[in-house]
Amino acid sequence: SLETLKAAAGRAPIVPVLVVPDVQSAAPLADALVEGGLTIAEVTLRTASGLAVIEAMKKAQPDLIVGAGTVLTGDDVRNSIQAGADFLVSPGMSPKLLEAIAEYRDITIPGIATASEAMSRYEEGFKMLKLFPAAVAGGVPALKALSGPLPHLSFMPTGGVSTDNAAEYLALPNVVAVGGSWIATEKDIAASAWSDIAAKAKAALQKV
Numbered sequence: 001s002l003e004t005l006k007a008a009a010g011r012a013p014i015v016p017v018l019v020v021p022d023v024q025s026a027a028p029l030a031d032a033l034v035e036g037g038l039t040i041a042e043v044t045l046r047t048a049s050g051l052a053v054i055e056a057m058k059k060a061q062p063d064l065i066v067g068a069g070t071v072l073t074g075d076d077v078r079n080s081i082q083a084g085a086d087f088l089v090s091p092g093m094s095p096k097l098l099e100a101i102a103e104y105r106d107i108t109i110p111g112i113a114t115a116s117e118a119m120s121r122y123e124e125g126f127k128m129l130k131l132f133p134a135a136v137a138g139g140v141p142a143l144k145a146l147s148g149p150l151p152h153l154s155f156m157p158t159g160g161v162s163t164d165n166a167a168e169y170l171a172l173p174n175v176v177a178v179g180g181s182w183i184a185t186e187k188d189i190a191a192s193a194w195s196d197i198a199a200k201a202k203a204a205l206q207k208v
């Protein structure tokens, strides 16, 4: 549930957004993230191996909370759940996705970029939202402004977050975690740069 996710974020509030090209990378990647002190990972469904990667990461590191990202369709929802995803993340919402994701509202973090979208998702029963793309959608000032009229909503900003600005986001009371691709980039993963990934995770956690 999102409560488990929130508890894990309390220990390490950075969620690496992963594009993993091959399932062989899944276990060493999961090991590197845990070695780096992280507790949560988001595996995007942008590669054909995404679903298998979720399964393999959970097998390698059963305590790592592994979610599916870039969930766009009903098939993505069903496949992610079947693969064992602990949570689902989408860049936004659509009528068909809303229908497919209805029974998983309590483990879904939908993307929003405006107050109206945030209000709609809240009405529909979503409790945690992803400000996306965070840097473009107003960043820290936007989250500060939204907390005035919408103090009951919590956010995981993603998109343009880095080691340099993660602490600013996390200082806000309505930010539970930040997401980003910088901890383990596609390039890092393709190069099997496991120790670099662990080092980047440690460095980022130290700053927040």
Ligand code: 3PG
Binding pocket: 017, 132, 133, 158, 159, 160, 161, 179, 180, 181, 182
């Ligand atoms: C994504 O969906 O790719 C995430 O928002 C990552 O954004 P970033 O590359 O700016 O961290």
